[in-house]
Amino acid sequence: MILLTGATGTIGSELARLLSKRENTFRAYVRNLKKARELNIPHMDIFEGDLRDTKALDRAMLGISRVFLLSSPDPLQVELQGNVVRAAKKAHVSLIVKQSAFGAGADSPVALARWHWITEEDIKKSGVPYTILRPMMFMQNLLMLAHDIGVEGLLRVPMGSAKSSLIDARDIAKCAVKILTGEGHTGKTYELTGPEAISYDRIAEALSEVSGRRVTYVNTPLDEVNVEMIRNGLPKWLADDICKLYEIFATGKADRVTTSVRDITGEVATDIRKFARDYSVVFTKEVIHH
Ligand SMILES: NC(=O)c1ccc[n+]([C@@H]2O[C@H](COP(=O)([O-])OP(=O)(O)OC[C@H]3O[C@@H](n4cnc5c(N)ncnc54)[C@H](OP(=O)(O)O)[C@@H]3O)[C@@H](O)[C@H]2O)c1
Incomplete structure (x- = not known):
């Protein structure tokens, strides 16, 4: 079992x-x-x-x-x-x-x-x-920014013009089920990414298509993002740690794509447009409420 x-x-x-x-x-x-x-x-x-x-x-x-x-x-x-x-x-x-x-x-x-x-x-x-x-970082992290995206049309992240190969968390679950129920994965370490490395401008475009308004990426200073995360309930140590990660990824370290999701599941990894469509209710809900 x-x-x-x-x-x-x-x-x-x-x-x-x-x-x-x-x-x-x-x-x-x-x-x-x-x-x-x-x-x-x-x-x-x-x-x-x-x-x-x-x-x-x-x-x-x-x-x-x-x-x-x-x-x-x-x-x-x-x-x-x-x-x-x-x-x-x-x-x-x-x-x-x-x-x-x-x-x-x-x-x-x-x-x-x-x-x-x-x-x-x-x-x-x-x-x-x-x-x-x-x-890699989950696309689902964007759900925490849904309020800003839906109400203000702003995607505030400290990533400059760096690209990252965000992954849909559902693809991680798909890989895990294949490994837990299959053979041939013992002793392996898989780096799992989405299908492409994309800039936050591209992510904002994908969100614009589903949120019913123009979403603009704003390259936001780390300290502002840090304060915002704490305001949203994250403990300080975690907000600080995530900011360190952003700092590293903003230098281009997340601009790397692997084929592991496809290799393990036999399916192409979910791209940002499909993610945005699947979660469109979350990104539009805020518009309706305000
Ligand atoms: N977010 C990202 O971009 C990202 C990227 C790469 C790796 N990761 C890693 O992915 C993991 C988070 O995955 P996720 O988002 O699926 O996690 P999640 O939604 O935060 O869920 C964590 C789960 O662990 C359970 N849990 C925590 N402490 C427990 C305890 N003391 N006893 C029993 N259960 C406990 C939680 O139970 P409750 O429901 O009761 O709280 C919940 O089921 C972390 O290790 C993170 O470092 C995240």
């Missing part, structure tokens, strides 16, 4: 939906039962537990052969994910699929990238077979 962590989140809930279509029961390890039940996903055996709870993790691993490892950005991330790795090792799990991030590395100035790297190394040292997914 497959065990998912992070099943109530962006990628995890999509992955759970895809797995449920196979009509085989899988288990979801969740800390919020209500949220998990409201997803209303058939064939999902909901197991209540926090990643801090090592005893619950041991129980949840009974009968599990493959694990999907994902949790939220959290200063305790290394410890929480380490708990899953140790429980998986004890249970002789045959594969951990670890959601990491593009640029994960020991020397990254971005804390999240270093933490992901530490867990990747933990898994390798544990001896449990693994596949690592290192996705």
Whole structure:
């Protein structure tokens, strides 16, 4: 049986939906039962537990052969994910699929990238077979900017004219399901990107087509973006960390495209115009309300 962590989140809930279509029961390890039940996903055996709870993790691993490892950005991330790795090792799990991030590395100035790297190394040292997914920034991050886009027609990001190969999170879930249910991915690390590297002007164009108004990209100073993220509820450490990532990506480091999504799923990765169309309700909702 497959065990998912992070099943109530962006990628995890999509992955759970895809797995449920196979009509085989899988288990979801969740800390919020209500949220998990409201997803209303058939064939999902909901197991209540926090990643801090090592005893619950041991129980949840009974009968599990493959694990999907994902949790939220959290200063305790290394410890929480380490708990899953140790429980998986004890249970002789045959594969951990670890959601990491593009640029994960020991020397990254971005804390999240270093933490992901530490867990990747933990898994390798544990001896449990693994596949690592290192996705680029998600297109879904644009949903957090939907208010500015819909109401003001402004896309405020500190990326200059740099291009990035943003990926649709649904494609990450598609890759994960193929790996969790297939063979031939053990020991591999995949960098997952969208189908093309695009500037934020191009992203604004795609959003203009669906939001019912002209959307303009405004190259915004990092400190303004930082303040805005904190105002929107992000903890300061995370806003600072994301700004460091923007700083790196604004130098062109995200201008790289891989074919991994197509190689793994056999399907072309979702482009920004399709993403914008699929989420058009979110970008137009704000116009209607104001
Ligand atoms: N956003 C990007 O552009 C980007 C790019 C590359 C990599 N990543 C990486 O992708 C991951 C985030 O993916 P996502 O957006 O799908 O995540 P998400 O929507 O934030 O969901 C996180 C999931 O982890 C669960 N979780 C967190 N702490 C837990 C705990 N202590 N016990 C049990 N469950 C816990 C959450 O449960 P609740 O629902 O109860 O909170 C939720 O199901 C992060 O590792 C991030 O670094 C993100």
